[in-house]
Amino acid sequence: MKILRACRFIIAVSSICIIITIPFLFSFWNKNTVEFSIPEKFNSILTTSRGESDSIYRLGRTTIVFFGFTRCRGICPKILNELQNFLEEDHDCSIEVTFISIDPSDTESDLLRFEQIYNYQVRAFHGSIQTIQTMAEILRAPFYLPAPGNIEKAVINHTSRATILREDGRNAILLENPTAKRLHEEITKRNICYATVDEKPRTF
Known part of the structure; x- marks a missing residue:
């Protein structure tokens, strides 16, 4: 009888703990998804893999932007594979993926090879580090580069x-x-x- 009561007590306490924990789990999930506005003066122009100046997004299309670098062997392939899997699904609208290199040593040839790896489902860009850092801060995806001269040997944090x-x-x-x-x-x-589309990509 005592054992039965003990079991009932444990089940009751466990149920209460689960009920209390669920809202916190949802809260944690929501913190990982944040909606925000883009400033009016947002410079969206970088250099493509073909050496042309272009906007990282196109009006009328949903654009998923990811900052990384072509020689990354950790986070970048994992995220981009997920994005590629997402693109292969059926969608009711036009969706693009934009990859922005944060590595100053990435050349346009590197970016083109990178696009080829992902069957041209990813548009790759690069540009001045100052411009990209500002862009990353606005898009809430900051990164850290090692001191000049050490970038080939050090880890790029993003x-x-x-x-x-x-x-x-x-x-x-x-x-x-x-x-x-x-x-x-x-x-x-x-x-x-x-969304409603009524203006062109903005630049400074």
Whole structure:
């Protein structure tokens, strides 16, 4: 009898703990997804793999932006594979992936090879570090570069965040550790494919 009561007590306490914990878990999940606005004076122009100046996003298309570097063997392939899996799904709107290199040693040839690896489903860009750092801060994906001269030997630190730019180029969603499943959920839940487009990409 005592054992039965003890079991009931443990089950009751466990149930209470679960009920209390669930809201915190949802809270933690929401903190990993942040919606924010893009400043009016946002420089969206960088250099493509073909040496042309172009905007990192196109109005009328949802753009997923990820900062990394071509020789990255950790976070970058993992995230980009998830993004590629996401692109291969059926969607009701046009979605692109933009990869921005934070490595000054990445050349346009490196970027082109990188695009080829992902079957040209990713648009790769580079530019001055000052411009890219400013862009990364605005898109809430900061990174750290080692001191000049040590970049080939040191580790480049960057986040596993992806920023979803909505079609109007004015609003964005920050996603921590994006997966194809989570991207699909965000695109669907927020009706991201139905923004109003009425202006061109902005530059300083």
